[in-house]
Amino acid sequence: MAVSADRRSSSRSRTEITIRNGAGRVAWRKSSYSQPTQSDCVEVARLGAAKGVRDSKNPEGGFLSLEPDAWAALVSGIKRGAYDFDGVG
DSSP states (O other), X not given: OOOEEEEEEOTTSOEEEEEEOSSOXXXXXXXXXXXXXXXXXXXXXXXXXXXXXXXXTOGGGOOEEEOHHHHHHHHHHHHHTTTOOTTOO
């Protein structure tokens, strides 16, 4: 698959990477809390009704697609600290 990408930064330190793959455009976004030079983040994108999540260190390595209910459960778990690693890091 032929893929091209445009990278731009917004004023809120959010980097958008738009992928063109013949099937439309997907804009991947990092958190506004991420520094523009950080590569150890996840990026998210809207994929129709679903959300895509990928590793910013390896954007060509694929992505996880989450349906709306699974996305809501993931975000809820993150906010509650369900995925925190106490003592690791």
